[in-house]
Each structure stands twice: as C-alpha cells, then as structure tokens.
Amino acid sequence: VTNQPMTLQWLMGTFETASKEKFNQDMRNTSAFMVAERTVAKAGQLGREQNISGIGAGMMSDVKAANELLAQVARDPALESKLKEGARRYRLWADQNIQMLVDAGRITKGQAKAIRDSNQQYVDMHRLSEEFDVANYAQRGGGIGTTSDVVKRFKGSSLEIDNVFSNLLEQTDSIQKEAHRNVVMNNFTDGLRNVRELH
Numbered sequence: 001v002t003n004q005p006m007t008l009q010w011l012m013g014t015f016e017t018a019s020k021e022k023f024n025q026d027m028r029n030t031s032a033f034m035v036a037e038r039t040v041a042k043a044g045q046l047g048r049e050q051n052i053s054g055i056g057a058g059m060m061s062d063v064k065a066a067n068e069l070l071a072q073v074a075r076d077p078a079l080e081s082k083l084k085e086g087a088r089r090y091r092l093w094a095d096q097n098i099q100m101l102v103d104a105g106r107i108t109k110g111q112a113k114a115i116r117d118s119n120q121q122y123v124d125m126h127r128l129s130e131e132f133d134v135a136n137y138a139q140r141g142g143g144i145g146t147t148s149d150v151v152k153r154f155k156g157s158s159l160e161i162d163n164v165f166s167n168l169l170e171q172t173d174s175i176q177k178e179a180h181r182n183v184v185m186n187n188f189t190d191g192l193r194n195v196r197e198l199h
Contacts, residue, residue, distance in 0.1 A: 006092065006093055006096060010089065011089055011090065011093055011165070012027070012086075012165070013089070014026065014030070014082055014085050014086040014089070015027055015030075015086070026082075026086070027163070027165060029079075029083060030082075030083050030086035030087060030090070030165075031123075031163065031164040031165065032055075032069060033069070033070075033073060033083040033084075033086075033087060034086075034087045034090060034123040034164060035053050035055055035066070035123055035164065036055060036065075036066035036067075036069040036070050037066075037070065037087065037123075038053060038122065038123045039052050039053040039055050039062050039063060039065075039066035040063060040066050040067065040070070043062070043063045043066075045118065049061040049062060049063040049064070050062060053066070055069070087123075090123070090164070090165070090168060091122055091123075093168060093172070094122050094168060094171075095116070095122075097171060097172055097175045098112050098115055098116065099112070100175055100176065100179045101175060101178070101179055101182075103179070104178075104179035104180070104182045104183050104186075105182055105183070105186055106178055106179055106182040123164050
C-alpha cells in the first residue's frame, strides 16, 4: 500500500531506537500482544483454554492471561495503535513467506488459502526447547530435494515462547531455501519432461 520495501528496517520500524533497552522492550511488547491475539484465536479453533501458547505460565488459563493482556493494551490507545501496526507488518512479512512458496511451486494456491484462512492472527510460536533446535537443524539439511514441512503445524504447549521476530526470520530463511531449491528442481525436471522434436 505504501510502496515501502519490506526490509528489516520496515519490519521493526515501529520500535523505539533511542536505546537498546527501549528497542527490546517494544519488541517484547509487540511479541506478547501478537501471542495474546493468536492464543484467543487458536483457542476458538481448538475448543480449549489450556496448553495453547504458554502465556498463562501454568498459573492461569492461556485464554484468561491473553484476554487480560489485550484488555490492558486496549486501555492505552497510543500503545495499542503501535502494537497493532507492529503486528500488521509482522503478518504481512509472514504472508509473503507463504506467497514465495506458491510462486516457487512448492505449495498450491489452494494450500496457501487454507493456511491463511486458519491463521488470521498468525505468529510463529516456537518454544524454548531442544526439540525445536534439533528439528530446525534437520529441516534445513543440505540435500537438494526435500519434503520438509516449512510451514509449521500448530502444537500447543505450556513452554515459554521464544522471540517471535527471531522465529519469523528463521522461518523466512527456511522458506527461501526451500523455495529456491524447488525452483531449481523444477527447472531441471522440466527439461527432462519436455519432448524434444529434434532426433
């Protein structure tokens, strides 16, 4: 809409840059806001209030904690506007990751629509666990062909949420590699599939 290139500066352009502490605080606030929105949306899909995002830290239901955070933000219109803009940019970036997979022929338009329809309040909520580190390393292996699921399936947990912006950039890295890999493989196999008229 604004014709602004979607760079890292644009992605994090709503954060305060006067100091590292303020920048990190804005990142944490935006992350918490998005996780709260995602928790409420996902709770409706899953039909439960526990083990969704871990935002309740095991002391209260995730939905209750999320709603309390969203209510607190709503009481400060300036803060709410800032966090909503940060979330909007985050989700636009994530949506372009999906589009990259469509453009590369890695997923179909129908698959992309299904992902988008079920992820209106999308945020990449990897947990702080060794399982993710191992899975992420294995997913981005060195093989030419891969069937890895680069758009993660949702898995509820009470574990702590990692930095969602860091998660988004790791996902972007994985998706770009997968998209480029798929384009190369398609170009190669298209040459084998085409019937040559000469000889």
